[in-house]
Amino acid sequence: MSSGRRLENSAASLKKLVTDYFMHMHAEAASGKFVTWIAIIVPIELLKGFDLVVAVPENHSAMCAARGVGAVQAEKAEHKGYSMDLCSYARIDLGTWFAKGEGSPSMGMPKPDLLISNNNNCSLLVKWFDVYRRELRIPHFTLDVPFCYESQKEKDLDYIIAQFRDLISLIEEKTGQTWDEEKVREAVRLSDKANKHWKRFLDLAAHHPAGMTAFDSFVHMAPYITSYRGTQQLVEHCKLLADEAEELVNTSDFPVANEKHRLLWDNIAPWHQLRKMSTRLAELNANVICATYTSCMGTIEGHVDQYRYEHDNPLYDLARVQNFSVCPYGLELRYQAMCQQIERFDITGVIFSSNRSCKVYSVMQIDLMRNIEKRYGIPTVMIEVDHADPRQYNEEKEFMKVEAMLERSI
Amino acid sequence: MPDISKTNVKPVIGCFPLYPPLELFHSMGLTPVILWGLAEKYDKTIHADQHIQNYCCGVARKMTEYILTDGEKELDALFMYNACDTLRNLPEILSCGLGDADLPMLKLHIPAARLDSDYGRNYLENEISNLIEGLEELTGHAFEMSSFRDSVSMYRLLREKLDAVNTCMANGTFGYAGTIQQLTSLNGLPVEKQIEALDAYLISQNVDSLPEKHKRIVVSGILPPPRYACEALDKAGFCVVADDTAMVGRSNGYTPDSYDSVAEYYYNFYMNHVPCSTLLHTADRKVDAIVDLVKQKKAKGFIFVGEKYCEYEYFELPYLEKKLQEAGIKVLVLEFALGDASHGAIQTRIDAFSEMLEEAP
Ligand code: SF4
Ligand code: SF4
Numbered sequence: 012m013s014s015g016r017r018l019e020n021s022a023a024s025l026k027k028l029v030t031d032y033f034m035h036m037h038a039e040a041a042s043g044k045f046v047t048w049i050a051i052i053v054p055i056e057l058l059k060g061f062d063l064v065v066a067v068p069e070n071h072s073a074m075c076a077a078r079g080v081g082a083v084q085a086e087k088a089e090h091k092g093y094s095m096d097l098c099s100y101a102r103i104d105l106g107t108w109f110a111k112g113e114g115s116p117s118m119g120m121p122k123p124d125l126l127i128s129n130n131n132n133c134s135l136l137v138k139w140f141d142v143y144r145r146e147l148r149i150p151h152f153t154l155d156v157p158f159c160y161e162s163q164k165e166k167d168l169d170y171i172i173a174q175f176r177d178l179i180s181l182i183e184e185k186t187g188q189t190w191d192e193e194k195v196r197e198a199v200r201l202s203d204k205a206n207k208h209w210k211r212f213l214d215l216a217a218h219h220p221a222g223m224t225a226f227d228s229f230v231h232m233a234p235y236i237t238s239y240r241g242t243q244q245l246v247e248h249c250k251l252l253a254d255e256a257e258e259l260v261n262t263s264d265f266p267v268a269n270e271k272h273r274l275l276w277d278n279i280a281p282w283h284q285l286r287k288m289s290t291r292l293a294e295l296n297a298n299v300i301c302a303t304y305t306s307c308m309g310t311i312e313g314h315v316d317q318y319r320y321e322h323d324n325p326l327y328d329l330a331r332v333q334n335f336s337v338c339p340y341g342l343e344l345r346y347q348a349m350c351q352q353i354e355r356f357d358i359t360g361v362i363f364s365s366n367r368s369c370k371v372y373s374v375m376q377i378d379l380m381r382n383i384e385k386r387y388g389i390p391t392v393m394i395e396v397d398h399a400d401p402r403q404y405n406e407e408k409e410f411m412k413v414e415a416m417l418e419r420s421i
Numbered sequence: 422m423p424d425i426s427k428t429n430v431k432p433v434i435g436c437f438p439l440y441p442p443l444e445l446f447h448s449m450g451l452t453p454v455i456l457w458g459l460a461e462k463y464d465k466t467i468h469a470d471q472h473i474q475n476y477c478c479g480v481a482r483k484m485t486e487y488i489l490t491d492g493e494k495e496l497d498a499l500f501m502y503n504a505c506d507t508l509r510n511l512p513e514i515l516s517c518g519l520g521d522a523d524l525p526m527l528k529l530h531i532p533a534a535r536l537d538s539d540y541g542r543n544y545l546e547n548e549i550s551n552l553i554e555g556l557e558e559l560t561g562h563a564f565e566m567s568s569f570r571d572s573v574s575m576y577r578l579l580r581e582k583l584d585a586v587n588t589c590m591a592n593g594t595f596g597y598a599g600t601i602q603q604l605t606s607l608n609g610l611p612v613e614k615q616i617e618a619l620d621a622y623l624i625s626q627n628v629d630s631l632p633e634k635h636k637r638i639v640v641s642g643i644l645p646p647p648r649y650a651c652e653a654l655d656k657a658g659f660c661v662v663a664d665d666t667a668m669v670g671r672s673n674g675y676t677p678d679s680y681d682s683v684a685e686y687y688y689n690f691y692m693n694h695v696p697c698s699t700l701l702h703t704a705d706r707k708v709d710a711i712v713d714l715v716k717q718k719k720a721k722g723f724i725f726v727g728e729k730y731c732e733y734e735y736f737e738l739p740y741l742e743k744k745l746q747e748a749g750i751k752v753l754v755l756e757f758a759l760g761d762a763s764h765g766a767i768q769t770r771i772d773a774f775s776e777m778l779e780e781a782p
Binding site: 091092093094096097098130132135137139140141142145151153155158159161166170173174177192211341342343365367370371373374375376377378380381401 | 471472475476503505507508509510512513514517518528530532533534535539540541544548576629677679698701704723729730732733735736737738739740742
């Protein structure tokens with residue numbers, strides 16, 4: 012394994028972006044700016060047509076989990092009666108809210124004036140945001156995005172665009188601002204640029220040994236899922252990341268130099284295990300070189316290649332990519348996307364992380380696993396990992412399953 | 422649940438979840454069967470476990486077990502509309518499990534957000550038109566408005582009968598366990614036979630043998646409790662004055678009165694549906710509706726029947742509990758999971774709740 016100095020500049024850029032994000036968010040909210048909380052795949056670019064503070068609870072929960080306070084914050088929600096069977100992101104976020112930000116590395120997020128959720132990543136999110144709607148008596152706009160068993164249909168695209176227009180009217184009414192389409196067009200253009208660099212970074216997995224790890228991609232997706240989407244800062248960060256990673260490949264500095272196992276990860280990042288898991292895998296000459304969770308960024312359903320925002324109509328493009336993340340599309344499309352990754356990156360094994368918190372991601376993995384084993388004859392394994400609640404993860408037991416899979420692939 | 426294949430001469434369409442357009446299916450010459458209430462049909466979920474994880478709710482696992490085991494034999498088609506996060510993945514999982522079995526599936530997306538908007542309404546109406554096209558292709562029959570009206574009348578009558586049964590239950594002339602058993606046994610029958618069965622059941626009421634019941638409660642959840650728990654409620658002297666479960670009260674609470682088209686009927690049907698956590702556009706009204714129901718029925722207690730892993734219901738529980746307690750209503754939360762054997766613990770909690778209500782003013 013290479014030294015911990017990998018991607019140093021990108022790491023510094025990431026740290027700055029994330030710190031600035033939370034600091035500015037609190038400062039701007041304190042100065043009276045209108046605060047919107049959104050679900051991750053609500054099109055942030057569309058909101059760039061306004062002057063808003065945008066916060067993403069899922070991102071905040073992931074950050075808490077990665078910083079080791081996931082369980083503590085989740086317990087605070089459990090004490091208020093929220094079942095431990097509910098998604099850990101929701102519990103962490105609600106716990107932080109009930110504790111008025113205490114225990115969160117960012118002291119939580121500023122109080123919202125408007126909530127925007129969607130039901131295509133999961134419909135649990137709608138219920139989660141409804142808790143705040145009732146507590147704070149503020150509007151909650153839900154984008155209803157029909158689930159895709161096949162590529163998005165025209166009728167669904169039109170329906171989503173109609174909802175975007177309704178959302179724009181609501182924000183105009185609540186803020187007194189006028190939506191600036193030109194700014195949104197620019198944001199979409201910048202997202203397109205950032206996606207290009209992001210794909211360039213992910214494609215380094217094709218190298219033997221791979222030029223990156225999925226763990227790198229988990230960490231560096233953070234700005235993408237905050238309000239940096241549609242900004243020049245994100246373009247610069249993704250460019251820096253891709254350039255720096257390419258440079259390392261050119262100097263033969265690889266994350267797992269003696270790479271024997273090239274693995275694909277299916278599910279959300281195990282935030283509380285990133286370092287431990289990547290280290291333990293590297294010791295076995297194994298590298299998780301790609302993940303469905305991060306390869307979907309910048310794509311549309313069933314694909315891993317970049318979807319180009321080439322239309323002059325930003326609402327069209329933003330509606331078209333409402334299914335970019337994995338959860339809003341079905342088994343067949345997910346299978347197609349995974350096959351593309353397996354073939355492109357010479358995958359030798361697949362880890363399906365069965366995550367009881369996230370049913371939308373996990374339910375269907377058994378069939379995916381069976382179909383992939385049948386088609387490619389490569390070993391696969393299913394391990395139980397909650398992405399944000401370490402209490403629902405038994406490291407030794409689950410890692411043993413991974414080791415057994417690696418043995419099968421030799 | 423009766424053996425579906427023996428009780429039906431018409432093609433059967435198995436539906437999930439609980440609020441499908443039954444009248445439309447009936448008018449197209451199909452027998453719609455809601456694939457719920459299967460808890461007692463299978464001891465294990467061996468086939469389902471090959472496809473979905475054990476942290477999915479028992480409802481989804483039992484239904485999957487049924488479709489994979491008996492689906493091809495007993496059903497001619499499947500229908501699903503969008504509901505929770507577990508169910509939305511099921512169509513393709515079922516296809517994997519069914520392999521070459523010929524079981525066509527129709528789908529409908531009910532707008533989950535602003536059904537009151539023009540775009541929400543248009544979307545739903547378009548979905549209904551597409552569904553009709555799919556049904557015409559499936560059955561070979563053309564849709565006819567007059568048949569649809571007849572089917573609506575039939576289901577309206579069914580819901581009236583069900584209402585009468587609920588009234589008897591609220592009066593204490595029917596026990597809860599017997600009523601739920603009766604209602605569960607109806608599923609799988611054509612609507613005409615369901616009406617006959619309910620008529621017979623209503624005649625069977627025996628007012629003379631009524632025990633004194635003063636512990637008035639409302640029960641809510643996705644499914645009514647399993648039989649042993651219903652029996653425990655009866656034994657403890659509870660009178661279920663309203664069953665707000667998705668399978669009973671929420672399913673049968675509303676039939677639109679006037680409509681000029683099938684699309685208008687279903688717009689009204691979903692728009693004004695009894696609030697349910699699974700119909701997102703109605704969820705806003707749910708907690709208030711429950712509190713109102715409890716007050717209107719003069720219930721002293723409320724029992725939440727939790728289906729383990731049902732996020733929709735559990736997310737709303739803390740707020741619901743808070744509102745009920747503010748209204749002075751005692752709340753008991755029971756949780757049921759597939760294969761759990763905690764009968765004794767449930768019984769004890771029911772008994773303790775009974776004592777608590779006795780002491781309540
Ligand atoms: S259930 Fe899954 S998609 Fe939904 S909020 Fe949780 S982690 Fe995200
Ligand atoms: S009980 Fe809940 S989780 Fe299960 S199928 Fe119904 S709505 Fe979904």
